[in-house]
Amino acid sequence: MPSPLPSTSNYIGRFAPTPSGYLHFGSLIAALASYLDARAVGGRWLLRMEDLDPPREMPGAQDAIVQALEAYGFEWDGSMQRQSKRHAVYEEMIERLLREGLAYPCLCSRKQLEAYPGPYPGFCRDAGQPLENAAIRLRVPNLEYRFTDRVQGKFGQHLGREVGDFVIRRRDGLFAYQLAVVLDDAWQGVTDVVRGADLLDSTPRQLYLQELLGLPQPRYLHVPLIIQPDGHKLGKSYRSPPLQPEQATPLLLRALRALGQPTAPELNDALPGEVLAWAVPRWDADLIPRTLTLAEAQLV
The missing domain is CATH 3.40.50.620 (HUPs)
Structure with missing residues (x-):
């Protein structure tokens, strides 16, 4: 849902899911990291639907993504933007x-x-x-x-x-x-890109496009992917169940621990929004691990 929170810094972050499937635990880790990184410095957090590929889009996925973010307590600034309108x-x-x-x-x-x-x-x-x-x-x-x-x-x-x-x-x-992500990040004034490490090797291409087009270069933070024993990443198409509203608090706490962040026993009975509010002032990106196996994610 749109956020009423005032911005107190020049930081602008974003979460930009692709509606080829529902949000899963790996998506939650990326969304949580980008949200906390922005809110911890009083920055803005935007939501953008990267719906560039209609043949791969799952029917109903866009609404399901928005509903999941709302159920997990996320609040974004302004209205959601869609790449299909650009x-x-x-x-x-x-x-x-x-x-x-x-x-x-x-x-x-x-x-x-x-x-x-x-x-x-x-x-x-x-x-x-x-x-x-x-x-x-x-x-x-x-x-x-x-x-x-x-x-x-x-x-x-x-x-x-x-x-x-x-x-x-x-x-x-x-x-x-x-091309679309570079143009849209510049259009929205994004200063910091926080996303999954599967996009790490896309970044040099984006740096070149930014240079070529005279666009500003954001800072980048790539959170670890959850790697399964066979080497596959946890994702929409591979052993990754969609987020369920009733699991919001325990999965948020698990995602915080996967990101190396502190939690507290009293949060076990908290509402999702309360978990996020507690985590914002305690966010420390320096604690994020570079890699994360499925076994490690299950233990947190």
């Missing part, structure tokens, strides 16, 4: 990048690229392909982009060798996450 902005940027020669049409199919599992080999880079039925790829420089994550530490990725020219609009016309 298509004209993304398209305008695609046209600009094409015009300036920073992006190009690509007609390579997945089947063609199966024999090249590494970075995109650049077949269409200078081929002058037509725009019709083409994906749009961004030209990347032969440079390494580095940053220091607040939890994961120093991270770098060489865009030319490790990534290659990446898609910013798919052949089916759908816009890619990398």
Whole structure:
């Protein structure tokens, strides 16, 4: 629900779920970390639905996500924004990048690229392909982009060798996450991005886009994923039940402990909002572990 809390700092954070499924415990850890990191310094916390991919969207997931956040006591500032309402902005940027020669049409199919599992080999880079039925790829420089994550530490990725020219609009016309998230974070004035570590290796691409477009660079904090014994992350598609309203308090406490934060016995009978209010002034991002196994998460 929208928050009545006044902002006392320039910090702007956000939680940006994808409605391809319901929120699960891993989602809760990311939402909780981003919420507490913002509220602990009197900052704003925004909610944005990243509904870029209708074919993968689960019917009813958007409403279920909002209802789960409300049941778990989260309050956000302003109204929820949807990426599906921003298509004209993304398209305008695609046209600009094409015009300036920073992006190009690509007609390579997945089947063609199966024999090249590494970075995109650049077949269409200078081929002058037509725009019709083409994906749009961004030209990347032969440079390494580095940053220091607040939890994961120093991270770098060489865009030319490790990534290659990446898609910013798919052949089916759908816009890619990398472009949309950069434009939307800048539009909303986001100063701090707190999200799951599965997006750590997306950050160098976003740093390049921010530099290319003259946009400010947020600080980043990537919370640990819960890794299962077989190496899979706990997620929407793999052994991760949706959050249930009646489990809000115990799961919030478990999520706090997974993030290395303190809890107290008296919180066991508290309402979800009371748990969050107790946790805000005690938040310490320096206590967040870099990794978290399923066994460790079950013990907290």
